[in-house]
Amino acid sequence: MDLNGDGAVEGIIGALGEWHAEEVILVDSGGYPLLILNESLPPSIQGRVDLVSVPGLSDAVLVRQAGTPEEWHSIEFTWMEDGHFVSPWGWHPKTNLAFGQGYAIAPDGTVEITGTLAGHTFVRRYRIKRAPADPFWPYLAELQSEEVTPGPYPATAEDLLTALFIARWYGLDEQIEQYLPDPDVRAAFLAQDVGKVRYYPIPVRVGRLVQGEYGPAIEPAPPDEEGYVEFIATVGGYECGSYWTGRARIGTAADGRMVVTDLEILEHGWSC
Structure with missing residues (x-):
């Protein structure tokens, strides 16, 4: 042709x-x-x-x-x-x-x-x-x-934390209130700088933080006895990206939904 x-x-x-x-x-x-x-x-x-x-x-x-x-x-x-x-x-x-x-x-x-x-x-x-x-x-x-556009409500801790960061990255304020209902915890999360997605969103990895060869990494692990999981959220860049490690407690709302009841950012760093 x-x-x-x-x-x-x-x-x-x-x-x-x-x-x-x-x-x-x-x-x-x-x-x-x-x-x-x-x-x-x-x-x-x-x-x-x-x-x-x-x-x-x-x-x-x-x-x-x-x-x-x-x-x-x-x-x-x-x-x-x-x-x-x-x-x-x-x-x-x-x-x-x-x-x-x-x-x-x-x-x-x-x-x-x-x-x-x-x-x-x-x-x-x-x-x-x-x-x-x-x-x-x-x-x-x-x-x-x-x-x-959000879809079905998250059913796993990984999807819940991924959805929470997506809502923050893309300004979905109503979703943040659903996933993080405590106003004080939500205000602290909103005060954190969690970067901006410039290429494509990356799933939040959930489990137990370990030190890998090139920085922090996640190993599969269930929540601890208090309901906390550790996580890594990542934003990609043209050459290097940013990551945020933290811990979050997963609980249940009055209507039975899985929600984040507490969240703490532990470290912010660069990954290449």
């Missing part, structure tokens, strides 16, 4: 629309490779390449996903323009990759990046626009809206 509208026919060698670890190669009319996708993937990583149309942009956009299908992973949009491959910049800081578990393209060309975590649904909507005079990244992905 003609990938860039110049009248010449380009070809695609490899499986589209499915997850696998094999290369997908774009070739010109003479069979010369123009672009190789899924090249040198680590053993635990798979890739998927889709050929889609984005209204107002191109009828031949390649969407490359890389990672584990059911987990949050990278999503890259690329297409040919004037004999070169271009990819929009700006989904997240300092990268041309979006992060989610899937994507959708609306009839008006809006690109939705979607994902779920601890029962929450995340939808970020972008418009891809031409960048002002940038020869290296001629297109920008401009965020239009972001929605975080």
